[in-house]
Amino acid sequence: MRKYKVGITFNLEPKITDIWSNGANQNIIHLFTLFEHSNLVEDVVLVSWGPEKRTTPPEGFMLDNLGLKFAYIDDVIDELDVLIEGTLTIEPHQKERMHAHNGKVVCYKIGNDFIMDMEYFIFEKPAGRTFNGVTFDAIWMIPQHENTCRSYFSIMYCCESRVVPAIWSPLFCDKVIKRLKEQHNLEFGYRPERREKGKRIASFEPNINVVKTSFIPILIVEQAYRTEPEKIKHYYACNTYDKKDNPTFFNFIGRTQIVKDNVMTVEDRYQMPDFLTRYVDVVLSHQWENGLNYAYNDALYGGYPFIHNSKLLPKGIGYYYDQFDAFEGAKVLLEVIEHHDRNHADYVKRANEYLDSLLPDNPVNIYHYEKELKRLFE
Incomplete structure (x- = not known):
């Protein structure tokens, strides 16, 4: 059975360094935990980049003693089978680098981008995650965004949008x-x-x-x-x-x-x-x-x-x-x-x-995410 090395992007240099300020940060940690419990995943790491090139989390993220692995993107990207966009936006050159060694690139959607983008547009607000030319091998989105975002994601990123379970732990x-x-x-x-x-x-x-x-x-x-x-x-x-x-x-x-x-x-x-x-x-x-x-x-x-x-x-x-x-x-x-x-x-x-x-170690949730991992390489 093939096993995969997975990287998930995680912003270690946000303006607000409080894990409670944004549910997306918590969600990425739960996704890391799920993959740690998967027999299909050989290794999982949280990858980051930024002006400070941090590879350790700020104290407000409450991530001490959780057994998490962090790495700077350039140090691990060539070894990854799958790079998942979490809370840092994947750039075109990173996608090309992944595809050069037959790796796959996934966008994990945990926010209602369609509605937020409409608000940025109509009210002249600063943009959120803007389209930068990257197309993905798959979009994974949690169920609450299927109705409003499925076609938006699929058309703009030129790939299938797949619904994956929402996960959470206390x-x-x-x-x-x-x-x-x-x-x-x-x-x-x-x-x-x-x-x-x-x-x-x-x-x-x-x-x-x-x-x-x-x-x-x-x-x-x-x-x-x-x-x-x-x-x-x-x-x-x-x-x-x-x-x-x-x-x-x-x-x-x-x-x-x-x-x-x-x-x-x-x-x-x-x-x-x-x-x-x-x-x-x-x-x-x-x-x-x-x-x-x-x-x-x-x-x-x-x-x-x-x-x-x-x-x-x-x-x-x-x-x-x-x-x-x-x-x-x-x-x-x-x-x-x-x-x-x-x-x-x-x-x-x-x-x-x-x-x-909802737990990340729930076998049903692990099964569905493993199914999507395998689908990437079919």
């Missing part, structure tokens, strides 16, 4: 949970025994582009508060503090009762397990064509009641409301506040079964 959650316990004696996880009638609600949408914003969660909390105000103790809209003076946002929230009654506050960006541990009883979310966010898994991992509009989550995982229907979302929120605690044990069991299905 690796980085556990690091934060350990710190909370050791340094602050705080316990992560939802506790159904809290007797307060009003619940503390939070949303964590990044508000960077239209696929994940706080508008619908704000409407949901506002409608629920108008209906049964005693059930809403507080609402934390995380990742909105830097938007508080934006005229559209200012006038939107300024007309709500939850702001007038000091029930809602705009908050900064935080490591999610830390914020959950300190302040949150219920997690409320909304997405548009982005239904498998890592934030969902962090909430489910702690057993927190999690309200969402994702059709990609299995039925019974969290609490579903339909798409942009804030009225239904408000009803679901009030029902969760009223009834979740009596069903908490079953809720956690279902959540854990789902999270197990």
Whole structure:
């Protein structure tokens, strides 16, 4: 059986050196872990380049003692069978160098490039990952981007776009949970025994582009508060503090009762397990064509009641409301506040079964990625 040497590009010189600032960084580490568990992979390494030519991760990436392998691209590229574009963009000369020794080049897509590129175009924003002339041997994309991005990727990169499983593990959650316990004696996880009638609600949408914003969660909390105000103790809209003076946002929230009654506050960006541990009883979310966010898994991992509009989550995982229907979302929120605690044990069991299905060492996930590796060389 042929075995492969795999390199995955990983940016060690970003402007923000926090593993929690971008789910893509975590995703690449999970992909590395998956290949480490594959019998089809002889070796896997995280490859990088940049002005500093770093081959060690910055401290904020929380990558110490994980057994990861790093290398500078020019030191390993000629030995690789497969080079996967992760968080550094592969250049044309690197593709040519791979093809010169019959290596393959794959683009691993974990962001909704189609929608983001439309925003860069329409609003004259700085470009993200621009087309640089590289064509790939395959695109691997996670399921949440199939609908909007499949034809965009396939046509522009001149290759097939293949759907691969979304993968996740509690690796980085556990690091934060350990710190909370050791340094602050705080316990992560939802506790159904809290007797307060009003619940503390939070949303964590990044508000960077239209696929994940706080508008619908704000409407949901506002409608629920108008209906049964005693059930809403507080609402934390995380990742909105830097938007508080934006005229559209200012006038939107300024007309709500939850702001007038000091029930809602705009908050900064935080490591999610830390914020959950300190302040949150219920997690409320909304997405548009982005239904498998890592934030969902962090909430489910702690057993927190999690309200969402994702059709990609299995039925019974969290609490579903339909798409942009804030009225239904408000009803679901009030029902969760009223009834979740009596069903908490079953809720956690279902959540854990789902999270197990995402693990990088899950044999089903390994099988699907191995299938795509072999397909490259057929």
